[in-house]
Amino acid sequence: MYARVIAGVAAIVLVWSCTSSAPPVSLADASAVAPVVITRLGAVEGAREDGIAVFRGVPFAAPPVGANRWRAPQPAARWDGVKQATKFASACFQASGAAAGGVAQNQSNEDCLYLNVWTPAKTSAEKLPVMVWIYGGGFSAGATSTPLYSGEKLAERGVVVVSVAYRVGPMGYLAHPELSAESPSRVSGNYGLLDQIAGLDWVKANIRSFGGDPAKVTIFGESAGGIAVSMLAASPLAKGKFSGAISQSGGSFGATHAPPLPGENVQRLDQAEKAGVAFVAKLGGGIAAARAKPAAEVQAASRPTGGSGEVDAVSWPVMDGQVIPDDQHRLYEAGRYNDTPVLIGFNSDEGALFGGPVTKAAHEKTVKDRYGPFADEVLRTFPAASDSEATQASRDLATDVMFGWHTLDWARLQNQTGRSPVWFYYFDNKPPYPAGNRLASAKGAPHAAELPYVFGHLSQQTTMPWRPEDHAISDAMVGYWTNFAKTGDPNGAGLPAWPRFTKASETVMIFKGAPTPGALPDPQHFDVLGRYMAWRRSPEGARK
DSSP states (O other), X not given: OOOOOOTTTTEXXXXXXXXXXXXXXXXXXXXXXXXXXXXXXXXXEOEEETTEEEEEEEEOSOOOOXXXXXXXXXXXXXXXXXEEOBSOOOOBSOSTTOSTTTTTTSOOBXXXXXXXXXXXXXXXXXXXXXXXXXXXXXXXXXXXXXXXXXXXXXXXXXXXXXXXXXOOHHHHHOOOHHHHHHXXXXXXXXXXXXXHHHHXXXXXXXXXXXXXXXXXXXXXXXXXXXXHHHHXXXXXXXXXXXXXXXXXXXXXXXXXXXXXXXXXXXXXXXXXXXXXXXXXXXXXXXXXXXXXXXXXXXXXXXXXXXXXXXXXXXXXXXXXXXXXXXXXXXXXXXXXXXXXXXXXXXXXXXXXXXXXXOOHHHHHHHHHHHHGGGHHHHHHHSXXXXXXXXXXXXXXXXXXXXXXXXXXXXXXXXXXXXXXXXXXXXXXXXXXXXXTOTTTTOSSOOTTTTHHXXXXXXXXXXXXXXXXXXXXXXXXXXXXXXXXXXXXXXXXXXXXXXXXXXXSOOEEEEESSSOEEEEOSOHHHHHXXXXXXXXXXXXXXXXX
């Protein structure tokens, strides 16, 4: 194929080519010329914003509607002419307002498999590193249109940023025997993860047209997005589709459990199918009838009904033997994962975002009900002599069982069985929440607190009295993250040295004030949780 300039239409074209000898086409233009890129499916016209070419709402798979509901993503159709790509597509169907900052301005819809690109490339020959963002939201919510996830500040550092939508809630993760029977792979669920993999396939096929390097792709995500990153790191279906991984408050190394528990979220396929049968029965009829139901009716049936576990069970990834082939801890023990450099970490007070005050009695009951023979040791490790202490003890336990332990287990296992480097961070920079904000009393950095720093978007939160150190940390994190995407190493000129996390030296980068290497706090927390998880994998613990 060949590159060509479309003259007289106020557009500059960068054409995909199947040959490496195609001449590069310029994307550079000081005026407000709209960039047009020809992908393998057709041409898309984006917008030029402060020197960055931005394409929003680019289809990467067919709409998962009608017969495609609860099926793996299908190929998107080709189109003629030039498709406008200046507006975000709808968020994937979810509860109204579930994705803060995204769904409210961009209503959810089943037709949602679109992605967005921010590129600073001046020509198609630049081969810039690529960062693919996977949003969080508990696998039940999330949207690429959330303003916080806008990629221009990262792109300004010389990377191409892509954000990929994926199905959430029961639309994304319902498993059911009928769905497994109709699938060529004989499994069901995990449609949201398959969407992410389809997005990575699109990147491999098309990102060169946007000035990106398909051989240098880093996946990154936070919360459920960070968990998804760890699942892709262990999935054979994602092998070769990325060269590095960043997980913020993620990891999925807990034992399987039904119904799902925080930190033990993944179910076996047979367990998930059983939960799916109960869920579909609430809708009336079988899968054919459920496919014919309005999306809102399906979503309404997934709302919490009182602690049975069924709601979480149909809205969370499944150990299906295909996308997630086995217990991830065991996969890493055996060296069965995609061995790439990783940059992983968590926040100091993640649990502050979840729930309200907890009494001493409630804390003790929750621990005794869940942790069995480890309950007394867990209570000694996360002690509470009063109701006021119980709230923080409960938050600390939530932080470590949902995020901290998984991150540490991931780092240690990769050091034991892999060859690629591990870079570990601990974010302890509590934002300056104003008086009246419910997080103002948090002990440390709550869940998701690092996001505006990583994306360089402190200015979006106008009610926050940001301090000079906040801006300095944000600048450093943008630098570390983009350096990692470029080289697999976060270090670079002008930044404090970040040591590798190794078996010999478990050093982490602590973000509190100036970035400073140090030891991970409270190692005893992870020791007891590690012994508990090992017991849960034993024949005795697995029966509990």
